[in-house]
Amino acid sequence: MGKESLQKINKPRAIRRLVIWYKRNSAVTSIVDTAASSAVTASNVAGNVVSSAGSVVSTASNVASNVAGNVVSSAESVVNTASSVVSNASSIAKNTLQPLVFDPLKRLQNNDNILDNVEESQSKRIWIAVDGMGGDYAPGPILEGCLEAISRFPINIKFVGKIETVKYAAEKTGLTELLENEIDNNRLELIDSGDPIGMNEEATAVRKRKDASINVAMDLVRNNKAEAVYSAGNSGAMMASAIFRIGRLKGIDRPAIGALFPTRDQTRPVLVLDVGANTDCKPSYLHQFALLGNIYAKDVLQVKKPRIGLLNIGEEECKGNDLSLKTFELLSSEKSFDFGGNCEGRDVLSGNFDVVVCDGFTGNILLKFLESVGGVLLDILRSELPRGRRGKVGSAFLKSNLLRIKKRLDHAEHGGALLLGVNGICVIGHGSSKSLSVVSALRLAHSAVNHGVMENLNQLQKLQVLNA
Numbered sequence: 001m002g003k004e005s006l007q008k009i010n011k012p013r014a015i016r017r018l019v020i021w022y023k024r025n026s027a028v029t030s031i032v033d034t035a036a037s038s039a040v041t042a043s044n045v046a047g048n049v050v051s052s053a054g055s056v057v058s059t060a061s062n063v064a065s066n067v068a069g070n071v072v073s074s075a076e077s078v079v080n081t082a083s084s085v086v087s088n089a090s091s092i093a094k095n096t097l098q099p100l101v102f103d104p105l106k107r108l109q110n111n112d113n114i115l116d117n118v119e120e121s122q123s124k125r126i127w128i129a130v131d132g133m134g135g136d137y138a139p140g141p142i143l144e145g146c147l148e149a150i151s152r153f154p155i156n157i158k159f160v161g162k163i164e165t166v167k168y169a170a171e172k173t174g175l176t177e178l179l180e181n182e183i184d185n186n187r188l189e190l191i192d193s194g195d196p197i198g199m200n201e202e203a204t205a206v207r208k209r210k211d212a213s214i215n216v217a218m219d220l221v222r223n224n225k226a227e228a229v230y231s232a233g234n235s236g237a238m239m240a241s242a243i244f245r246i247g248r249l250k251g252i253d254r255p256a257i258g259a260l261f262p263t264r265d266q267t268r269p270v271l272v273l274d275v276g277a278n279t280d281c282k283p284s285y286l287h288q289f290a291l292l293g294n295i296y297a298k299d300v301l302q303v304k305k306p307r308i309g310l311l312n313i314g315e316e317e318c319k320g321n322d323l324s325l326k327t328f329e330l331l332s333s334e335k336s337f338d339f340g341g342n343c344e345g346r347d348v349l350s351g352n353f354d355v356v357v358c359d360g361f362t363g364n365i366l367l368k369f370l371e372s373v374g375g376v377l378l379d380i381l382r383s384e385l386p387r388g389r390r391g392k393v394g395s396a397f398l399k400s401n402l403l404r405i406k407k408r409l410d411h412a413e414h415g416g417a418l419l420l421g422v423n424g425i426c427v428i429g430h431g432s433s434k435s436l437s438v439v440s441a442l443r444l445a446h447s448a449v450n451h452g453v454m455e456n457l458n459q460l461q462k463l464q465v466l467n468a
Helices: 002-026 026-110 118-124 141-152 165-171 176-184 213-222 237-247 281-297 322-333 360-384 388-409 435-450 453-462
Strands: 126-131 155-161 189-194 228-231 256-261 270-273 308-312 338-344 355-357 416-420 424-430
Touching: 126 213, 126 360, 141 155, 141 165, 141 176, 141 189, 141 435, 155 165, 155 213, 155 435, 165 176, 176 189, 176 228, 189 213, 213 228, 213 237, 213 322, 213 424, 228 435, 237 416, 237 424, 256 281, 256 360, 270 360, 281 308, 281 322, 281 355, 281 453, 308 322, 308 360, 322 338, 360 388, 416 435, 424 435
Parallel strands: 126 155, 126 228, 155 189, 228 424, 270 355, 308 338, 308 355
Antiparallel strands: 256 270, 256 416, 416 424
8 A cells, every 4th residue: 555545544534533632622722712811801900900090190199299199100010010910921821822722723724635625535434234123212212323423423324124114203303304314415325124123032033034124234234235233122133143144253153242341541441241142151262252352452442452351259360260260271371462360340440451351141240230330329429419508509510520420431422332253343232222322332333444343353363272
């Protein structure tokens, strides 16, 4: 690939990163505006004081002659000095803070080598197949999330579902006009299908009902009409459909569901897998989960050397059940990743590990427990705030902090989990997913495609341990 091609690929990334940086530093913009406004106000006040002092000087000179004139003249000099200091402070605030916010954006706007035209940017949008009938609230909130995601990310959507049902849901939620606009813009396409696989149905139902929405969506990936698939429906059915239609990666016995958990460092989540696909595991399965998680952490989370942990009841290598002991031996002898030893439950969210592996039974309990923490924590904080006026004042000051805490712990912010180990990018959403969860899941799917996860996962088959 030539140097010019690499520059073209990197251009939209540079723009997106700069926009994200600019939004995160909006607080600095606010400080600049406030400082400048305050400085101008202070200058005006100082000017008024100086003018008043001048008047006093004139009056005092007439009344008390030279003595009073000298005293008030000194006062005028002091006020002039104060005015000068305020003016200098205003200038310093502007010159120091504003470049931090605005200069990078100006450089971007003036740089012809970075900015691409709109047509080139549009051509790089990726197609994602969405099971529009899967989920407790489908298809309305799923469609709403898709329409929102189209406007935020460079993606197009193939929305799979019963077309009449989808159109009725769009009309009911006031999305008909927006839906038709996106169809006309070729950014969304409705694909007809049968009923979804119900949450209470067996996963093997996908073999009998070929027109089920998840099967139709998965076929779009198999036939290269979409680069990823998302569903908030029956996770077992999605896994079965993925295995039957696009197949497993060579050398991987069982695919795993990998979910992102928050840690103390909000910029560095931890990947936990498996969180529900395999309730009964062998040591070799957990070993493969570690290999899959290592690649995901490198490509999507951008961790240069991910630290792998094995979920266990103690840090010592002699702790745990038979599965843990045998898995520890396999992971310790693996040279292709950095194994950090056993990870206790209290260490999962510590940030000491980038990937934590466990069987699906344990991982699913851990996932469901974490989902409840955010709501419970906020309820406790609210109940502990004092009553009456003091409580209202305290709540007002803490509101923004509480919202940030809720956002960090809310599973809807992460939206979905990747099904790792199949020959395509599949994102599984929570059954209760609404529009915010759908947007987050589609962002995850786009990120996985954009970072070339499948290319690196396919390299796993070259490992000697998987060919054994």
